Amino acid sequence: MGYLGARMRQRRQILARYGKALAIPAAIVCILALSIMFVADVYLHHALEKTIAYDAENRARNWSEDIISRTPELELIAIGRSPDRGGLDGLRGSAEKNGIYWIRLYSPKGLLLLDLDDSGFHPASDRHSGDAIAREAFRSGEGQTTLRETTDSDGLSRVLVETYIPVDSHDGRRFGVMKVTVDQTGFAQSLNGVFHNLNILLIFGSAVVYLIPSLVLIFKAEQLRGKDKALLELSQFDPLTGLLNRREFNNRCAALFDRRRFQLIGILFVDVDRFKNVNDDLGHEFGDALLKHISTRIVSALGPTDLIGRIGGDEFMIVSSFTTRSDLADLGNAIQAAIDAPFSHNGTTITPSLSLGGHVSRPGETLEAAIHAADLATYQAKANGRAQLVMYSPEMGSAQDRRRAIEAMLRDALASDSGLFVEYQPIFGNKAAEIVGFEALLRLRSQRGNPISPAEFIPIAEDSGLIVQIGEWTLTKVLKTARDWPEDLFVAVNLSAVQFKDGNIVEMVRDRLFEAAFDPARLELEVTESLILESDEDVKEQLAALKAMGVSIALDDFGTGYSSLGYLWKYQFDKLKLDRAFLEGFNFASDKYRQVISTIVELGQNLGMELTAEGVETPQQLSMLAEIGFDQFQGFLLGRPMSADAAAALLTTEPHRKAAG
Structure with a gap:
């Protein structure tokens, strides 16, 4: 009863204090109410700015992710090439359509590479030569958003939100920082109207009633932000291993193949040997732990530009750019070496192994054909006894065609009760003097x-x-x-x-x-x-x-x-x-x-x-x-x-x- 008694005494003290407050003259109550409303107004103004900035940041990020995937000129500018005027005009049109007021592209060192606002394209030399915020955004990989109010040349007030966004190419390589400025004047005016009405209500209410909407608004905004981040991760990454999921991996591979010209691209298909037996004999919890272990070991053998995804239950795929057949074989052997060690979990130890199929895709070959070739090589590795790397050769296609033909033949034989038949070889006993079976x-x-x-x-x-x-x-x-x-x-x-x-x-x-x-x-x-x-x-x-x-x-x-x-x-x-x-x-x-x-x-x-x-x-x-x-x-x-x-x-x-x- 000691703890409960203390809590009851505390509640009685609080009620007593409130009882005294009710006896304060009405004039003091009004002063307190006005003070509360003043504090609430300051707090709501902060909430208003945060909401405007949050909305603008989302718009800027969504627009930039879309435009980067469709405007290769941005990456060309980043590596020092002259941009295509048509592409920049398309960029400007997309910005106007989506309410983007100003676009700037910075190099990793914060140097201005592209300056585009609602009046057109401006040479980088006409602007400043460096931006510390852009440099920090590129280094940390984290964006930064700032809201500011300004007056344009016509004397009109504007609410502008600037967001610095690190930008990556389709293969995951970061090449710059984009500053996207969104004009939030109209949105701010709409929100100001809403909060003005709330202020009117607060005059006839209490400070508590005034605070609740802003608290709910902040909470909901943060909640939505967290949900958006979780949904983005689920849409792109495998929840078990943290690697790219099949859909996202295929999208990035397709983009890599679409924009290559004379580039050799290596593909490694990785299959965990006898994984079904592991799940059946040791349980799915052990199997999941093994997959996480294997994915970590594979990643440890990869280079910084290699792309990896989990494309099936026990299947992984790796894409390595600018590689040769020898380089790809070395990578496969390095992965085998990284896996070749006992794995223990919950008192059970096994030594996993992988079957790998490799193929180096040359210009002109489609992604589907390249994956098929690597898949055939993997199948050959398993047919050869597993736990090895096999590089694709054209003869594998013919062998696979024959396998498919024989499998079809077996299916037809079962369906038609023809093709399959049984022969009987005698077995002799009594020193080969008589047939026993x-x-x-x-x-x-x-x-x-x-x-x-x-x-x-x-x-x-x-x-x-x-x-x-x-x-x-x-x-x-x-x-x-x-x-x-x-x-x-x-x-x-x-x-x-x-x-x-x-x-x-x-x-x-x-x-x-x-x-x-x-x-x-x-x-x-x-x-x-x-x-x-x-x-x-x-x-x-x-x-x-x-x-x-x-x-x-x-x-x-x-x-x-x-x-x-x-x-x-x-x-x-x-x-x-x-x-x-x-x-x-x-x-x-x-x-x-x-x-x-x-x-x-x-x-x-x-x-x-x-x-x-x-x-x-x-x-x-x-x-x-x-x-x-x-x-x-x-x-x-x-x-x-x-x-x-x-x-x-x-x-x-x-x-x-x-x-x-």
């Missing part, structure tokens, strides 16, 4: 009947996301075919890492098995090591769910990666498939080679896995692998990929378990 191999044929290599169309299907639909189409087709085989034969189907990222793989496999009334124990799903490396826990859960259905999981292409051994125990695969590349170029008579293969077999056996050797092409390979202890064999020596009808015909032969080669 088939591997389903997806194929694509163009409309002209030309085969497209899986090594070419599968990555395109993955990058475009079509692999999810294609994978479902393939499994449906394969299960329908294998359903008619003998019940002791299995079928192996390859899965892509993209199908696991989609998150629907378990449900899709379950639905297709149910639809085909196919025994899950006869289905083998093959995955590669790249899947495990990209998303550890998520993949582990999905693989466990698939195994719980009774489906077998095989690790395909074993021996081509660098961390397979570390994951064998963790994922509990049912089978290892030794990659064909492991059999190429080895000396089969070498004891060391046999020991390596034997070690793999022993490891698999100890973990309870079956072992399949892929790419068996010679009797020598088959004999050695069978002797070492492989369970199953696959390769051209035993049987080439064949159509579904050919596979069915093979199984009807007697005996159908012999080698099919």
Whole structure:
């Protein structure tokens, strides 16, 4: 109660003082009222001047920003060239139309370069030679506004507001200061009329009633000024990184390309590698922190005239003027070096990487074509393995055209159920004496009947996301075919890492098995090591769910990666498939080679896995692998990929378990 009691006593004292004031004779009240009105009148006069100056400053800034973008003669004057008379006449006309009374352009040192008032253009030498306010405005980058009252040659009073405005070219380079004088006589007279009426009301009111409008006016003016500044920032800058946003960056790039003559312009397209994985695995808050870190590091590597913008979620673009291919490559490498360090946030540390595409645009090339070239180079950098810089070459355009054609071919194949088909390669067991299953191999044929290599169309299907639909189409087709085989034969189907990222793989496999009334124990799903490396826990859960259905999981292409051994125990695969590349170029008579293969077999056996050797092409390979202890064999020596009808015909032969080669 101590604090509350003190506050209550304070209020009682205030009320007591006011009570005494009410007892003061009416004459004293009138004197106080007049004193208050005098003070209020002085305060309102200040508010009037501030409002007039604020309105004039806004008009001057809006007009100057517009006229600078449309009058290149101003920049020419700043660098010492003679202005075009037509351009100056247009400048004068625009000034008169917008109520601009006087225009002056100063150099960075405050020297007068251009003098233009309502009577016309005056040579700079006819005026003064320097302006301290202009020099300070150029140095600080902050404008200054002054209101003054004067009398013209006709004896008429004028209210003029002078605003010094630093002016920048389209590429952000400051080249001078413009002093814009706005005639606010009419506006001042209008406001004076308003405040005169308020004074009349105040005579019959109180000092408090008189003060409120001016306070509200000042508050609203400051509030509007703050809102205008915030809206301007939102319209030009990315709120997360503080860089130029896509719209403003494109506008400035377009202006740069429009006014260049013989200038080389370098463009760097920057893409943050695997940023979607960062957001998905570590959360959007971590992703935002990473983007701010990356943008800061990129800016640290740029030169003072380089332009940078955030043009997408994880994409940045940099424009560097007067550059060569070598200079642009050096800039890209400097950015890579600036990023190549661990980044920590909230206890989590990663090392980010960037894929960069560079292109040097020559005169005559459009902005759209230059950006497209840099984009192609970036795509090539990602296709080459990411975390690198690739400079554009014309051949990339042809490669991109082919990629688009294959993607369109895949879309048409899905829509028309033609073009895509499945072949089946037999897998042998019992020391290659009998067929135990088939591997389903997806194929694509163009409309002209030309085969497209899986090594070419599968990555395109993955990058475009079509692999999810294609994978479902393939499994449906394969299960329908294998359903008619003998019940002791299995079928192996390859899965892509993209199908696991989609998150629907378990449900899709379950639905297709149910639809085909196919025994899950006869289905083998093959995955590669790249899947495990990209998303550890998520993949582990999905693989466990698939195994719980009774489906077998095989690790395909074993021996081509660098961390397979570390994951064998963790994922509990049912089978290892030794990659064909492991059999190429080895000396089969070498004891060391046999020991390596034997070690793999022993490891698999100890973990309870079956072992399949892929790419068996010679009797020598088959004999050695069978002797070492492989369970199953696959390769051209035993049987080439064949159509579904050919596979069915093979199984009807007697005996159908012999080698099919």
